[in-house]
Amino acid sequence: MQDDRQQLEKRTQNPTAECAGLVFGEQAAPQGCSAGGNGRMGCGSGAGRGDLPPEIWEKIRNHPCYSEAAHHHYARMHVAVAPACNIQCNYCNRKYDCANESRPGVVSERLTPEQAAKKALAVACAIPQMTVLGIAGPGDPLANPEKTFKTFGLVAQAAPDIKLCLSTNGLALPEHVNRIKALNVDHVTITVNMVDPEVGAQIYPWVFFRHKRYTGRDAARILSQRQLQGLEMLAERGILCKVNSVMIPGINDEHLVEVNRAVKSRGAFLHNIMPLISAPEHGTVFGLNNQRGPTARELKALQDRCEGEMNMMRHCRQCRADAVGLLGEDRSAEFTTEKVMAAEVRYDVSARRTYQQAVESERMAKAAAKQAELSTCSGKFSDIAIQVAVATKGGGRINEHFGHAKEFQIYEIGTAGVKFVGHRRVDLYCQGGYGEEDVLPVIVRALNDCVAVFVAKIGGCPRDTLQAAGIDPVDRYAHGFIEQSAISYFKDYLEKLERGDIVHVPRGDGAIRQGAYVAA
Amino acid sequence: MAYKIVGSQCTACAACEPECPNNAIREKEGTYLIKSEKCTECIGYFDDPQCVAVCPVDDTCVIDAAYPRYQASA
Ligand code: SF4
Ligand code: SF4
Ligand code: SF4
Numbered sequence: 001m002q003d004d005r006q007q008l009e010k011r012t013q014n015p016t017a018e019c020a021g022l023v024f025g026e027q028a029a030p031q032g033c034s035a036g037g038n039g040r041m042g043c044g045s046g047a048g049r050g051d052l053p054p055e056i057w058e059k060i061r062n063h064p065c066y067s068e069a070a071h072h073h074y075a076r077m078h079v080a081v082a083p084a085c086n087i088q089c090n091y092c093n094r095k096y097d098c099a100n101e102s103r104p105g106v107v108s109e110r111l112t113p114e115q116a117a118k119k120a121l122a123v124a125c126a127i128p129q130m131t132v133l134g135i136a137g138p139g140d141p142l143a144n145p146e147k148t149f150k151t152f153g154l155v156a157q158a159a160p161d162i163k164l165c166l167s168t169n170g171l172a173l174p175e176h177v178n179r180i181k182a183l184n185v186d187h188v189t190i191t192v193n194m195v196d197p198e199v200g201a202q203i204y205p206w207v208f209f210r211h212k213r214y215t216g217r218d219a220a221r222i223l224s225q226r227q228l229q230g231l232e233m234l235a236e237r238g239i240l241c242k243v244n245s246v247m248i249p250g251i252n253d254e255h256l257v258e259v260n261r262a263v264k265s266r267g268a269f270l271h272n273i274m275p276l277i278s279a280p281e282h283g284t285v286f287g288l289n290n291q292r293g294p295t296a297r298e299l300k301a302l303q304d305r306c307e308g309e310m311n312m313m314r315h316c317r318q319c320r321a322d323a324v325g326l327l328g329e330d331r332s333a334e335f336t337t338e339k340v341m342a343a344e345v346r347y348d349v350s351a352r353r354t355y356q357q358a359v360e361s362e363r364m365a366k367a368a369a370k371q372a373e374l375s376t377c378s379g380k381f382s383d384i385a386i387q388v389a390v391a392t393k394g395g396g397r398i399n400e401h402f403g404h405a406k407e408f409q410i411y412e413i414g415t416a417g418v419k420f421v422g423h424r425r426v427d428l429y430c431q432g433g434y435g436e437e438d439v440l441p442v443i444v445r446a447l448n449d450c451v452a453v454f455v456a457k458i459g460g461c462p463r464d465t466l467q468a469a470g471i472d473p474v475d476r477y478a479h480g481f482i483e484q485s486a487i488s489y490f491k492d493y494l495e496k497l498e499r500g501d502i503v504h505v506p507r508g509d510g511a512i513r514q515g516a517y518v519a520a
Numbered sequence: 521m522a523y524k525i526v527g528s529q530c531t532a533c534a535a536c537e538p539e540c541p542n543n544a545i546r547e548k549e550g551t552y553l554i555k556s557e558k559c560t561e562c563i564g565y566f567d568d569p570q571c572v573a574v575c576p577v578d579d580t581c582v583i584d585a586a587y588p589r590y591q592a593s594a
Contacts, residue, residue, distance in 0.1 A: 084534045086574065139535075208573055
């Protein structure tokens, strides 16, 4: 129950940065904190505070979007108030959410600014973990500036402790930067898929700019120039700016390394590379052309290449834009517009603070446990790194039953430490009509690159299937901290290798599930 | 003298509404409509009809043949 309450998190793209001053060490493991010098902070990479300026650090340390550890404890919600868009992306058909920030194939409820603000307050009262309100699609928030800024204004007035964020394609960004600054918007996400108009022409059929529709390379050139200009303007004003990129194999996959450099040099503090999610039934250009998305290994390889350059964010799970809740949990049914409008909302900051303090102490305990476990394997060294999947409901613990997991968290463990590398969804969304017996193969495919799966509990039948696929089902760490358990497992693994009990075989690739994350 | 919106194709995204220089576009029951007596085909304002240029669905903002083409009163 306690665990249930701690499930936070919720939605989309959330990266992460951990190791706050006081919890330093929680993520201190791999290529992070100690390296420090390159200014990376983490997100999923387990990197540390590095040389981030203190004011930026303060902004991100409890940020469910930017702190991998905070990601387990704090939540973010998005409201959709801005259906219009000023560009067209080949991975979007506009009937659904803006694919840049959430997922194609899913529709979020459109709200008026008043409804959206009231909903945000109602959710914040019921879920003290909710610390960030975002405006995402369908549509581009800055193609609907009045609705977007009105929503922000209403929320800022009633609940000044809630951070505001927005995601944009960047076309209209330069003219709104000052307003964003004036409203004290916490961070902005720009989706940048290219800096080369040749590449852009394959992604954007057109943009609508200054009363004219541009197509082809002209469209891409204008968009790119506006995106980079907007990014520089945000950086000059000290507004956190994250860049999202959609990885489209064969179109911009190689090119994203260049994008990474371009956005880093202009002040983006974090780069999130997301897989293209594409299926014919989404009715998008890419979907209809059978443009495929990347595999888990391709995605990770690209993220790893860019990580040397800057912060990468890996825990984006591409949820739907109006989901409410925490890790793998959607409580939006409790907050329908009807219920919210009927309810009387009293915003209570102190209850929220009490909760948040409890979370801080839990996080410290987790960090200490990990540190202790790490120290027991100091002195060991090996080139081997393994990936494990974890069934969790949140709170950084192994606390989900195998059969109930809608997604698994993937961690990579080596002697350098533990690093979170992503989510792997196994829910049956978009599977329409598939029966229970088809679930297991889906899971095995999704976790194919993992050596083990950590669960709170697992039945006999899935246990056998996993073992047959070479994945070790592990329930001995039930309810333990994830990272501590992972290190302990890895120690055993190395010992068994030394004794010759097992042989290390590199695992194959994992499948990325298509479709939006909807914890149904 | 007017454009019209093919209702069955309109996604009700509202992108066209603020772009119209004549405030000719309104929402009605989940789809958007052009008031033909207000529409000037953007003549006198822009080179291209704005609703056509911004609409995400091709062939949704189209010439309404029921009206003669707009003549700017030059
Ligand atoms: S920016 Fe978002 S809403 Fe606009 S076309 Fe692209 S994905 Fe769709
Ligand atoms: S053509 Fe121009 S004036 Fe007519 S409805 Fe469209 S935007 Fe308005
Ligand atoms: S821009 Fe097109 S789809 Fe959107 S409301 Fe106008 S007519 Fe409908």
